Amino acid sequence: MGNIIGKSSTIIIILLVALVAAVIFMPKIGQFFLNFRGETVTIADASARGTPGSNGTRDVKIVTILGRDGIPAILEPEFGSRGAGDQMRPEERVIGVSINGDSRAYPLNMLSRHEIVNDTVGGKPIAVTW
Secondary structure, eight states, X not given: OHHHHHHHHHHHHHHHHHHHHHHHHHHHHHHHHHXXXXXEEEEEOGGGTTSTTOOSEEEEEEEOOSOTTOSOOBSXXXXXXXXXXXXXXXXXXXXXXXXXXXXXXXXXXXXXXXXEEEEEETTEEEEEEO
């Protein structure tokens, strides 16, 4: 019985040390991988034109955190009816669209998670973005 308790204590100590090491080093590891995926681009910098030795440009690094299609679009939105119990709250912020007498309300809290909705309103295809 004592042998099992001794092994359990050793495993717990190793896990705690690993957890502390992860907390200390994880930001540095994450920053390394973000820098690894970065791309340097040159942009025009009007403020640098008067600086001696400057050619009026500046190098900036663009880091891609999400890959292509990292945030999925809503392709077939579903809407509740006025009589249904799933109505939005009166204070909820929305982007409203009305075309040819057909109206839609797209809640900003939903758009913050998806950023784009492809829909048809009043017979016209639209893209609602946030």
